[in-house]
Amino acid sequence: MFKMKNTIKILCALVFVCALFISCGSGSGKAPDWILNPSSVYPDSEYVSAVGQGTSRQLAERDATAAITREIKQRVQAEITAQESLVNDGLGWSQNNSLLSTVDTTSDIEISGITIQEVYSVKRSGGEDWYALALIDRQQTGSYYKTKAQGNIDVINAKIIEAYKNPNTFTSAEILHQAVVLAEETDMYLDILNVVNPKMRSIVVPDYKNAQAVAELERQMRAAxxxxxxxxxxxxxxxxxxxxxxxxxxxxxxxxxxxxxxxxxxxxxxxxxxxxxxxxxxxxxxxxxxxxxxxxxxxxxxxxxxxxxxxxxxxxxxxxxxxxxxxxxxxxxxxxxxxxxxxxxxx
CATH class of the missing domain: 3.30.160.150 (Lipoprotein like domain)
Structure with missing residues (x-):
C-alpha cells in the first residue's frame, strides 16, 4: 500500500511538471522557480509551502490552500501514529485509541496562518493555467499556536485547582470535564505546533501532561x-x-x-x-x-x-x-x- 501511494504521488508530480512545461511553451517567459521547487525560494527551515494549480486564480489559490492544509494534517497524523506505536508498546491499546481521537479532531479544523504568497499564469490555447504558492510562516504561525495552547493550559491548571477545592462532588466532575475538553483542544494545538515549529513546541510543557491525564483525573473525581x-x-x-x-x-x-x-x-x-x-x-x-x-x-x-x-x-x-x-x-x-x-x- 505504501509503495502504491508513492507511485501515485510520483505519477501526479510528473503529470504536473509536464503540464507546466507545455503551458510555459505556449506562454512567454520562464516559469518561476517556486512552482517546481518552492523550498529553493522559501526555505523549509522558515516556511511550510505547497503549490496549487487551476484554470483560474481562485481555483489555483484554493488548490494551494487545500494542499498545504493536507500537508500539515498528514504530518500531524504521522506524529500521532508514532506516539501511538510508542504507547502501544508500553501501555496498551486503550491509551492508543485516545491518541487517535486527536487525529479525527485535527481533520475537522482549519489550519491558521496560511497565506497565498505567489501567483503565476500562463496563457494557452483556449484559456489560462494558473499556479499559486501557499505558505505558512513557521515563526508567526508557531507563535499563534503557542499562545493559544499556553492560554488553554493556564485555564486548565486553574480548573484542576478549583476541582480539588470541591472534592467528592458533581461540581468537581463538571469542572474537570470542562478541563478535558480544553485539554483535547490543546493537544491538537500542540500537535500542529510540533509540525510547524518543533523548537517552540519543546518550550510548552503542560503541568498536567496531556488530555489523557486530565481525563483520568476526571474519572477519579467521578469515582470519588x-x-x-x-x-x-x-x-x-x-x-x-x-x-x-x-x-x-x-x-x-x-x-x-x-x-x-x-x-x-x-x-x-x-x-x-x-x-x-x-x-x-x-x-x-x-x-x-x-x-x-x-x-x-x-x-x-x-x-x-x-x-x-x-x-x-x-x-x-x-x-x-x-x-x-x-x-x-x-x-x-x-x-x-x-x-x-x-x-x-x-x-
Whole structure:
C-alpha cells in the first residue's frame, strides 16, 4: 500500500511538471522557480509551502490552500501514529485509541496562518493555467499556536485547582470535564505546533501532561462521588439496579451507606393496573417515576428526572411487567442521557 501511494504521488508530480512545461511553451517567459521547487525560494527551515494549480486564480489559490492544509494534517497524523506505536508498546491499546481521537479532531479544523504568497499564469490555447504558492510562516504561525495552547493550559491548571477545592462532588466532575475538553483542544494545538515549529513546541510543557491525564483525573473525581440510591415502590430491586448501572457508566460510585454518601438519589416509582372501558380486550398498567438527586451536605436538589406512561396486554400481570421493562429502558436511555448532560455541565 505504501509503495502504491508513492507511485501515485510520483505519477501526479510528473503529470504536473509536464503540464507546466507545455503551458510555459505556449506562454512567454520562464516559469518561476517556486512552482517546481518552492523550498529553493522559501526555505523549509522558515516556511511550510505547497503549490496549487487551476484554470483560474481562485481555483489555483484554493488548490494551494487545500494542499498545504493536507500537508500539515498528514504530518500531524504521522506524529500521532508514532506516539501511538510508542504507547502501544508500553501501555496498551486503550491509551492508543485516545491518541487517535486527536487525529479525527485535527481533520475537522482549519489550519491558521496560511497565506497565498505567489501567483503565476500562463496563457494557452483556449484559456489560462494558473499556479499559486501557499505558505505558512513557521515563526508567526508557531507563535499563534503557542499562545493559544499556553492560554488553554493556564485555564486548565486553574480548573484542576478549583476541582480539588470541591472534592467528592458533581461540581468537581463538571469542572474537570470542562478541563478535558480544553485539554483535547490543546493537544491538537500542540500537535500542529510540533509540525510547524518543533523548537517552540519543546518550550510548552503542560503541568498536567496531556488530555489523557486530565481525563483520568476526571474519572477519579467521578469515582470519588458517592450516591445512595433509595427507591420507594421498587419491584425486586430492578429499578435500583437500572439506576446503579447508569451511575457506573459515568464512573460514579454507588454507596451502601446513606449516612456517608455525598448524595442520595430519591426515587418514587409505581406500577398501577387499570382498565379502560373503551378497550375491554386488554389490561393496562400505568407507570410513574420521579427521581431527585439530593446533596446531603446542603439538602439541595441538584438534578431531577421524571417518567410516566402506560402499557397494555391481554393479562394484567404482563401489562405490569411491560410497564416495568419500559421504565428500565427509560432509565437506561433517557435518564442516562440527561444525567450525562448534567454531570458534564451541559444542561
Amino acid at each position: 462521588v458517592t450516591v445512595f440510591i433509595e427507591v420507594d415502590g421498587d419491584v425486586n430491586g430492578r429499578i435500583q439496579a437500572a439506576f446503579k448501572s447508569v451511575l457506573k457508566k459515568y464512573s460514579v460510585t454507588t454507596s451502601l451507606d446513606k449516612a456517608t454518601a455525598a448524595y442520595v438519589l430519591e426515587v418514587s416509582v409505581s406500577f398501577t393496573p387499570f382498565e379502560m372501558t373503551a378497550d375491554v380486550s386488554n389490561k393496562y398498567a400505568r407507570y410513574t417515576l420521579d427521581a431527585a438527586m439530593v446533596e446531603q451536605s446542603t439538602g439541595n436538589t441538584v438534578f431531577t428526572y421524571a417518567e410516566n406512561g402506560r402499557e397494555a396486554h391481554l393479562t394484567e400481570s404482563e401489562a405490569v411487567q411491560r410497564a416495568i421493562r419500559t421504565t428500565e429502558q427509560a432509565i437506561n436511555q433517557k435518564f442516562s442521557a440527561q444525567f450525562g448532560s448534567f454531570i458534564n455541565g451541559e444542561d
